[in-house]
Each structure stands twice: as C-alpha cells, then as structure tokens.
Amino acid sequence: MNKKRRRKARVNSEAPDDQSAAEFSFSLTRVAVSQICLSVGYTSTDTSSTLNTLTLITTKFLQSIAELAASFSNSANRTEANLFDIVNGLQDTALSTSDCFPGGSTLHNTESHCLIKSAVLRNLSDFVASAFEIPFAKPLPRLETSGSHGGDSTRMARSPEMRSFPAWLPPFPDSSLYLEPYTKERSDHLWENSDSVIGRETFVETSGVRSSGRLPLRRASVRFKMGRDCSNGGGSCKSDTRLERRRDDNDGEYGREFEAKKKIGEEYIYCADIDAGEWNM
Amino acid sequence: MNHGQQSGEAKHEDDAALTEFLASLMDYTPTIPDDLVEHYLAKSGFQCPDVRLIRLVAVATQKFVADVASDALQHCKARPAPVVKDKKQQKDKRLVLTMEDLSKALREYGVNVKHPEYFADSPSTGMDPATREE
Numbered sequence: 001m002n003k004k005r006r007r008k009a010r011v012n013s014e015a016p017d018d019q020s021a022a023e024f025s026f027s028l029t030r031v032a033v034s035q036i037c038l039s040v041g042y043t044s045t046d047t048s049s050t051l052n053t054l055t056l057i058t059t060k061f062l063q064s065i066a067e068l069a070a071s072f073s074n075s076a077n078r079t080e081a082n083l084f085d086i087v088n089g090l091q092d093t094a095l096s097t098s099d100c101f102p103g104g105s106t107l108h109n110t111e112s113h114c115l116i117k118s119a120v121l122r123n124l125s126d127f128v129a130s131a132f133e134i135p136f137a138k139p140l141p142r143l144e145t146s147g148s149h150g151g152d153s154t155r156m157a158r159s160p161e162m163r164s165f166p167a168w169l170p171p172f173p174d175s176s177l178y179l180e181p182y183t184k185e186r187s188d189h190l191w192e193n194s195d196s197v198i199g200r201e202t203f204v205e206t207s208g209v210r211s212s213g214r215l216p217l218r219r220a221s222v223r224f225k226m227g228r229d230c231s232n233g234g235g236s237c238k239s240d241t242r243l244e245r246r247r248d249d250n251d252g253e254y255g256r257e258f259e260a261k262k263k264i265g266e267e268y269i270y271c272a273d274i275d276a277g278e279w280n281m
Numbered sequence: 282m283n284h285g286q287q288s289g290e291a292k293h294e295d296d297a298a299l300t301e302f303l304a305s306l307m308d309y310t311p312t313i314p315d316d317l318v319e320h321y322l323a324k325s326g327f328q329c330p331d332v333r334l335i336r337l338v339a340v341a342t343q344k345f346v347a348d349v350a351s352d353a354l355q356h357c358k359a360r361p362a363p364v365v366k367d368k369k370q371q372k373d374k375r376l377v378l379t380m381e382d383l384s385k386a387l388r389e390y391g392v393n394v395k396h397p398e399y400f401a402d403s404p405s406t407g408m409d410p411a412t413r414e415e
Contacts (some may be wrong), residue, residue: 025320032313037378045378053394054346054383059321062342066325081329083303083337089343096391124337125302127344134312168328169397174320181351 030055039134065089076225079166090120303333311339318342345390352386353378 033055037045068089073081203253306362315332318339322329329335357376383393401407 010353025317028317029313032317032343035312036346037350040347041354041376042350042377043380046380049376050380050383053380054335054378057349057387057392057394058342061345062318062321062375063325063336064345065338065341066327068321070328079328080333081327082331085336086337119343121299121302124307124340124344127304128302128309128340131344131347133310135310136312136314140316142312166328168323168326209411229329254394 026055026059028140029059033058035134035137039132061093065093070094087118087121091122092119094120285351303337306333306336306340308338309336311336311343312340313338313342324392349390350378352389353382355383357387 006022030051034051037051065086066089069081069085072085072088073079076085296378313373315335316336322338324334354376357379384396387394
C-alpha cells in the first residue's frame with residue numbers, strides 16, 4: 001500500500017512539470033478572466049466548463065485580432081503591425097460581432113487619417129478612462145527579452161549572424177544535430193589514403209593550396225580495387241584473388257587492363273588501372 | 282481658406298486626442314498581463330515592438346470579456362427569482378455565472394455555445410423501430 005501511495009505521489013509531482021506552454025498560458029488567461037468576472041459582479045460559476053469556455057473564447061478573440069492585424073500589415077508589405085493594422089482588425093472584429101457601428105466610414109477617409117474618429121477606439125478610450133484598474137492576481141516574472149520575441153522564454157537571443165532572420169521565427173536547431181564534426185581521423189578515410197588503393201603514392205601538396213578532391217594533371221598510375229572490407233570478418237575475399245590472377249594473365253595482352261564487373265553475391269568488385277588519370281570500366 | 286483652417290485644427294485636435302489616449306495606455310494596467318498577450322499575438326504572427334499597441338489589444342480583450350460578462354449578468358438578473366421564505370437567503374443572493382446565461386450573451390456576439398441536451402450511445406438511439414430498419 002505504501003509503495004502505491006509513493007507511486008501516486010510521484011505521478012502527481014511530475015504532472016505540473018509536464019504542463020505545456022499552451023496549458024500554462026491558458027491557466028493564466030483563466031485567472032485573468034475570473035478576475036474580470038469578479039469585477040463585473042459574479043461571485044462564482046456553476047461548473048468549471050463555463051469558465052473554461054469563456055477563457056477559450058478570450059484566447060480566440062486575442063488570436064483573431066492578431067491574425068487580422070498581421071494580415072493587414074502583410075498586405076501593406078510590412079512584417080511589423082502598426083496602430084492602423086490593429087484598428088482595422090478591431091473594426092473587422094466589431095463588424096463580425098455586431099451589425100453596424102458608427103465611425104467606420106470615416107476610417108478610410110483620405111482627407112483625415114485620424115483614427116480617433118473610429119467608434120471602436122473611442123469606446124476603448126472611454127473604457128480606459130472610466131474602468132477601474134484590475135492588475136493581475138500574481139506578478140509574472142519578467143524575462144529579459146530584446147525585440148518582439150512574443151514573451152517566449154525558450155527563444156535564445158540571436159547571434160549577430162542571425163539578425164537578418166525575423167525574431168518571430170523559431171530558433172535554428174543546435175548545430176551539432178546537422179553538422180558533422182571534422183576530425184583528423186576523417187581525413188584518413190579519404191579514398192586516396194585508404195587501403196583499397198594498391199601501390200598508392202603520397203601526393204605532395206603544394207604549399208598553401210589544398211587539392212580539395214581534384215586530381216592534378218600529372219600523376220602516377222594507381223591501381224585500386226573496391227570491395228568488401230575483409231578485416232571486419234564479413235564475407236569472403238576469394239573473389240579478390242581470382243581477379244588478381246586474371247589481371248596477371250592479361251598483362252601481356254593489353255596495355256590497359258580493365259575487368260568487367262562481377263557480381264558475387266551482394267557485392268560488385270571493380271579492378272581497374274588508372275593510367276594518366278583515365279578511368280575505364 | 283477658412284474651411285481648410287478649420288479642418289486642419291480639427292485634425293490637430295484629433296491627433297492630440299489619439300496621442301493622449303496612447304499615453305494613457307502606459308498608465309493603465311490591464312488585467313491580462315503584457316507577456317501573456319504577447320504570447321498569443323506571437324502565436325498568430327503578430328509582430329510589434331511597441332508596448333502601447335500590446336496594451337491596446339489587452340484593453341480591447343478585457344473590454345470584450347467585461348461586456349460578455351455584463352450581458353450574462355443582465356440575463357441572470359432578468360430571470361425571475363425563486364420564492365425565498367428566509368430573509369437571510371434573500372440578502373445573500375450570490376450571482377453565479379451559468380452556461381445558459383453565457384450562451385445567451387455570446388449569441389449576441391456571434392458565438393454559438395450550446396451544450397447538447399443529451400448524449401446518445403448511437404445515432405439511432407431513440408428512433409422508432411420502423412425508421413431504424415430503414
């Protein structure tokens with residue numbers, strides 16, 4: 001019984017940690033909505049679903065205004081919204097919620113571009129002047145964010161190289177996830193330096209100039225074979241010896257040797273002789 | 282000429298009123314915190330560094346919720362109160378936000394919130410046997 005209680009306690013302690021950002025913001029919005037309902041005159045709700053419904057509608061209202069303002073700003077070839085975009089968004093929201101409102105026709109008047117003539121803005125102005133301030137129940141820890149990161153604490157401050165990217169885009173993943181680390185061992189795995197190259201010669205690099213994978217015009221002949229690595233213990237290397245013998249037989253007949261590909265099981269083995277940089281199959 | 286001067290003065294007054302309103306937003310603390318509003322705005326692609334505009338949206342949302350709650354309160358008060366014999370209970374009348382009042386208030390704002398009257402096990406539950414066979 002004690003073990004079961006301990007397991008339950010562990011599960012309960014882990015639940016708050018697993019709350020996502022959406023649930024956290026929803027719970028904060030619910031607190032704000034309940035405060036507004038208290039200021040209006042309500043003392044309680046019949047069920048939690050009522051408060052959750054009103055909170056959900058509040059979040060949808062916020063998002064709808066933001067979407068409208070963002071669309072207005074994007075239509076004007078801007079990424080940052082201004083007061084005009086917000087007021088247009090509020091006008092559209094008011095249009096959808098009520099049949100008509102005064103002052104909407106003068107908003108787009110070319111003679112006077114003043115927004116205060118809009119009834120929506122005037123109502124907000126009266127609301128701010130008359131309504132009592134109701135600060136949030138508990139102070140939220142303010143994060144030191146620069147620019148408009150949306151208050152997202154998971155976003156890191158962008159480096160100088162990344163400043164050309166908008167701040168509202170998510171950050172890039174860690175470079176270790178998509179960049180393979182360059183180590184000294186990697187350079188040994190180049191095919192020129194591998195054991196597959198028979199009779200390889202070291203290529204002298206010119207000072208300060210890397211070959212970058214390109215072969216020089218004048219180079220010695222190199223014979224190499226590509227096949228399954230017998231050192232790992234997988235598969236047999238009998239085919240290698242057969243091909244080697246064939247090459248010896250054809251040495252006298254052909255100046256250049258080439259071997260047709262031979263399918264042995266699952267592998268193809270090519271034997272060729274590179275002469276003056278030419279590759280024949 | 283005079284008409285132009287009058288329109289210019291009116292425009293100047295309107296601009297002053299707008300500037301004063303935006304300045305008053307910095308003194309007014311909305312119930313919804315700025316960080317929370319920024320989170321929802323950023324979710325929808327809204328980008329603006331001006332705090333006054335963030336607060337304008339917060340005030341607009343607060344006003345919307347207050348209007349809905351006050352309309353629901355009106356519906357609650359308009360409902361005929363049950364007969365109460367005890368005077369103490371009559372004085373301690375608590376106003377409870379119900380889904381019925383909330384749905385009536387939201388209907389005026391174009392939001393349809395309606396709970397189903399009952400939940401059925403299957404679509405044909407409660408239908409006549411004849412129509413069920415069809």
